[in-house]
Amino acid sequence: MTTADAVRRRLGLGRLLPLGGAADGAWLTEQAAEAVLRRAAAGVPGVAPGGMRLAPVDPGAADRPAVPPPPSALPPGPLRIETDFAAVAGEPLPVLADALRTALFLAARELLDLAVTEVDLRVTELLDTAADTWEPTAPPGVRAVTATDLAGEAASRAPGVAHLTATLGTAVHLAPDHVRIELATASGHRPLEVVRAVREAVTDALGDGRPVSVLVTAVAE
Known part of the structure; x- marks a missing residue:
């Protein structure tokens, strides 16, 4: 593998997110987390997930890991999910947003064991009809x-x-x-x-x- 290939592969993983607490010595790639979160979001009727990002809620308040972390890994601490989404026109946006936020919280906690404490949503488009089903790759x-x-x-x-x-x-x-x-x-x-x-x-x-x-x-x- 060339150096350029290695860089492209590393960038494709996204951030290395803390998994569990400081004593767990574990991290999860943002790429892996996003795949699971997108499947959960795609299951909410009337919405189509767009851009997604996971980041620390307060980088300055993060804990020190008990074991040496991988290169560039985020320190243990609460996380925030930031997501854009398209919504079907005519459906109450607060209802759709609440359903999407709940789905993301549940997936982060029950499927990924990530300490997500905040989910920020932004509507970027109104759709005339229901969104196509998102198929993971x-x-x-x-x-x-x-x-x-x-x-x-x-x-x-x-x-x-x-x-x-x-x-x-x-x-x-x-x-x-x-x-x-x-x-x-x-x-x-x-x-x-x-x-x-x-x-x-x-x-x-x-x-x-x-x-x-x-x-x-x-x-x-």
Whole structure:
């Protein structure tokens, strides 16, 4: 992979969002979060989701992670979802906005385990008829890899792991002072539960006390 390819792949992931609290040592790519949130938004009758962004509510009040974070990762703390949407003309906008806000809150909490405390919405278009159904596409840059070392094999066998991925370089990053695992979660498993199982499995397998962080790059519902 060329340097340009690596940069394009990294930018495609978006921000690395804190997953859980400071002690969880976990992050979720904005790309993976947006895919799940868009599916939830598309299920709200009368709206069509547009641009979406996730950001810290107050960057200055974020916590310090307990383990070394991935490069450029956001520190743990509450998040805000900012979303544009088109609405069907004639439908009460406050009703549509409330339904969309509720769907996004529920998806963030129940499917992604993200600490979303605010959802900001902006109507950008009025539609004459119901919006077309949004069909998710496979996210670029998320590819399955095979575990080839002790840490990777332990992570692969943890409950809820669909497969390891390699979007930041390698699926298993072994440093003298920490270990980072990159993975996709399987359907029916909550990301934070998977992360905790992986951290425990890798810690037990290595047995050297190095802290373990986890980056989730894809979430299957």
